[in-house]
Amino acid sequence: MRVVILEDNPILAEGLGLLLGNSGFEVAAVAGDAAEFAKAVAEHNPDIAVVDVRLPPTYTDEGLRAAIEARRVRPGFPVLVFSQYVEEVYAAELLAAGSEGVGYLLKDRVSRVDEFMEAVRRVAAGGTVLDPEVVSQLMVKRSDPLDRLTPREREVLALMAEGLGNLSIAQKLVISEGAVHKHVGNVFLKLDLPPTDSGHRRVLAVLAHLGL
């Protein structure tokens, strides 16, 4: 799989390239700003882009805007936004034009290489990945209806919102896939959500319920 990186910090760009290269990705280009990035995406036609939020010249949210723009030009183009900090409003803006192939993660997450690479692959395959911190911001906001859930069900809900499938949830919580299935059923029942399969539509339903 071919990837374009948008990251102005050479240390992080190099580390990210090393990490992706070691996991079987081909780094097609590393861009330092939004204009370079747009050119690189058009030229190399990558399978996914990994994008930092803060970039020159203003060091505010250029990366976010570059990601949204890239997805406007090529609808469904997988983008993983990778940031020093996360804000719920940024997640909402990123997902506004469709959540397929969108990821939003803290840079901290690279320390768990397996999980990080799994997230990159999920985004490249058209899935949604949300950082646990965004999800916890969302869960605080919706604390009222979520009171009806047991602690375990809340954990399952959070992992669903992060974009994980049943198998990954089971591994993460160290329980059987059958148990996950049961919890998921309960969550949907208690929140009055229409039952959906474990695919992308489920993530959408959960995020919609959380108000994103």
Place this chain on the structure above:
Amino acid sequence: MLTKILRRGWPACKYLIVRFFMGVSLLAVMPIILLFGWASPNITSTLVRLANREQQEASKYLGLPEQPALPSAAPRRAGNVVALFRDKAFRRSVQVLLMPIVMIPELFVAVLALAAVPSALASMVLWPLDPGNFNLVAVPIDSWWKSLLFGPLQILLGLGLLGWAAPAVAGTHARAVRRQLAPSAAELETARLAERVEELTRTRAGAVDSHGAELRRIERDLHDGTQAQLVSLAMRIGIAKQAMAEDPEKAAKILDDARDGAEQAMTELRGVLRTMYPPILADRGLAGAVSALCARSPIPVELRVGELGAVPASVEAAAYFVVAESLTNITKHSAAGHVDVRLERRGPELYLAITDDGIGGARVNEHADSLGRGSGLHGMVHRVEAIDGQMELQSPIGGPTTVEVILPCE
């Protein structure tokens, strides 16, 4: 007619005579003033003050509003004569105080104006006592016809002096004093700037103090948290490398710990950065950042943001902190169903008000009470006062609760 003349003449003569005697007595001490004035800056500033009083008297006599005072003598070191004589305020006060020298003719007019009529009346009656030695209009009087001719003439002349000449002279004098002592536009500007510098020096000292306290807090946080974490991280990696050959399993375990430590350090560092200057403020400005906060609140928030203009970064950070902390408090403790947040510019200040319809009873405590309340408000007060702002809390039992904050922006 007569009272009108008196009403015009008397103040004019009084003004001239009093000014003259004031001037003469000052003239008498002038050598002393100059003798010591070069040595003591206090004496020169006294001189400038006296000149300003002279100007006030002139304005009072003319019935005009007072002019702005001369700026006080520029500060100088004792004995610095060059600075003294370069000081325009000082030079001009000396000129005005030397005025009595040219005032002698004016004084003559005033005395004549006052004395002419009484002396004419007296001479007209008393001349037979010593014929030839009483004068009317400078003519020796030795017969009644002279007395009756020149007496009224002198009375008329005296009234003329009193009613017209003296007021004219006094007015000219007062206007000259005012003109002499009116500070030039440049001088006024210099004085205004000097005052502004003084004020800025004072406020800046306060700002530097609170800035220093903030820097120390950040230094402590980074030193005790992040830096210590990184040291421990480096140690663990070193130990893991040593253990790798003999006990790979142990090395892997230590590396896991190291990774946990790195994650913790990143989280803590993010926390420190957030308290310094929340990143979203840099990205979206105060209005955007506060609206993101309100969107995140579980309780519905109605946010009204006015035109904010340019707001210093420290004020933005404090305002953001107050809103964030208030919304956290409200969510945790107030049982409110609705929150109002208002943010607007009021002249040189930023005004912020957060009102909730909850149960009230909020208090500012240094330490949290048994329900975990109060310390958040204390932190807010601290943060607001650090940048010279004011915070007011109104929270009667039963609610509603309002936090009002005013932060200076200039």
